[in-house]
């Protein structure tokens with residue numbers, strides 16, 4: 039941790055060739071949580087986000103839509119900004135790399151590097167991936183042609199280029215990583231970077247002549263045909279946003295405390311960026327923190343893959359704060375996570391509804407019934423010092439966990455006080471205390487529960503600001519630096535107050551609220567789980583037994599595959615048209631491509647679940663499911679032993 043009194047927190051700036059998906063929302067929500075905690079703990083905080091708008095990729099995206107590049111960039115940049123505003127993201131500045139001050143700042147940085155002797159001119163020949171805006175050495179290419187990062191075709195580009203002497207920084211970087219073991223978080227990622235740098239760094243081509251949608255070189259270079267490499271341009275945003283190269287207004291926020299990124303752009307942030315900063319004689323950020331990927335059905339999520347989960351839809355359906363909690367709690371920072379509505383619903387009903395919301399309800403019930411909602415903490419320490427000690431021991435662990443980016447553990451630890459509270463109610467039973475005339479003890483218990491709820495609300499506020507504000511209103515206090523100081527740092531209790539009414543915070547969710555974003559298989563799973571177990575005792579080796587009538591609720595039919603093709607952007611799915619004896623064949627998406635080719639499926643017979651609700655996968659409707667069996671050796675279709683007429687019922 040730095041002892042800088044100011045805290046600067048950044049997200050990557052997002053490319054404007056893609057609309058925002060939950061991956062982008064994840065980075066931004068983590069950064070927002072850190073910024074909110076930082077402000078709450080009294081630090082002067084500057085939180086930056088924005089859009090990355092230059093480069094060939096954007097130029098091409100605009101062209102393909104028949105728009106001018108600037109108009110197109112304006113449009114998409116606004117969709118990001120609007121989304122963050124809708125999400126109440128507490129950014130202090132939204133930077134665009136097309137901002138005049140940013141451009142000035144990048145040119146200034148270029149000039150400084152030239153003066154330093156770190157930039158020289160040469161020619162470059164290599165395999166270039168437009169999509170990743172990166173050159174790759176031929177040994178890294180897949181099948182001698184395809185980009186190792188995104189799989190798209192690369193082209194050979196030979197051009198005059200300015201180079202940055204990255205090779206000069208190899209030893210300095212290694213020494214820096216060695217001296218600052220927390221520079222790259224999580225630590226597992228640090229080793230990857232070190233190994234890469236130890237493998238040798240080549241000088242970096244930092245200008246392009248093949249397109250012109252980019253920052254021009256500083257005038258004194260007198261070389262109009264070059265524009266800057268997007269990554270040089272983009273990385274500089276972190277300092278130009280503070281006024282580097284223009285008014286320097288906020289440069290005292292530098293170095294950043296945490297720069298949040300996804301693991302895909304670690305190399306740029308942990309190698310190039312520090313080298314550029316060293317060249318500019320600026321200090322390096324305290325932490326570069328790289329999170330993992332959100333996937334859908336195990337695949338990376340991106341518009342080009344067509345498997346994007348829209349964060350706005352999820353937040354609208356399930357609640358913004360619930361979505362924030364889910365994302366931060368579900369996946370250990372640095373690891374990958376697969377998005378599932380079912381997991382989201384479980385978190386809402388269980389962690390939020392049962393543990394937190396219900397605790398507040400219990401307090402409202404107890405204090406309303408026995409004390410007209412009045413709460414007085416005077417005797418809490420007399421009766422509940424042990425519980426208070428346990429709660430404070432947990433609270434003390436929280437801040438370090440956040441600074442180490444162990445946010446899921448932060449939330450896990452924050453739930454301990456809630457369980458202390460719920461357990462205290464069960465153990466001391468206020469209704470029994472009241473029956474025995476122990477009013478003082480019952481009031482002390484209420485005081486304990488109120489204090490725990492208040493403390494949890496303060497520490498949960500950065501993750502769930504709206505919900506925690508409601509809790510604090512019910513408990514008649516404000517969440518701010520002063521209450522953070524007293525309730526958390528000084529272990530204080532609440533002043534006497536009367537509990538305000540509060541509507542239920544987490545109404546129970548019984549069904550998937552977003553049909554179209556759930557893969558078919560997990561949909562089926564959720565359905566089965568939700569069905570009441572009519573014969574719970576009838577189990578054979580853990581399998582619930584059902585009656586024949588229940589079995590016949592499933593309509594199984596023989597189908598003939600009359601058309602089969604691959605779903606272009608999916609490695610798993612085949613798109614089949616299956617005749618099940620109806621007027622038109624059913625369209626079925628089957629996740630079998632790893633085991634069966636389209637040709638192998640065409641003309642064969644299959645068993646179809648014919649009364650499943652249709653679902654949409656990768657934008658395509660699926661109107662049935664095929665039966666298959668899968669073990670560690672792979673998957674095989676279940677088929678009629680002899681040919682049968684399409685539509686023949688199975689059972």
Ligand code: MSP
Pocket residue numbers: 049050051052053060061062064065090272273274275299300301302303330331332333338339340
């Ligand atoms: N413009 C560059 C960053 C320049 S920073 C100087 C860029 N932009 S991006 O829009 O493609 O991605 C930005 C960030 O979004 C990634 O680093 C990553 O943090 C996040 N994600 C994009 N897709 C993601 C997932 N599917 N899952 C999690 N995060 C991902 O890279």
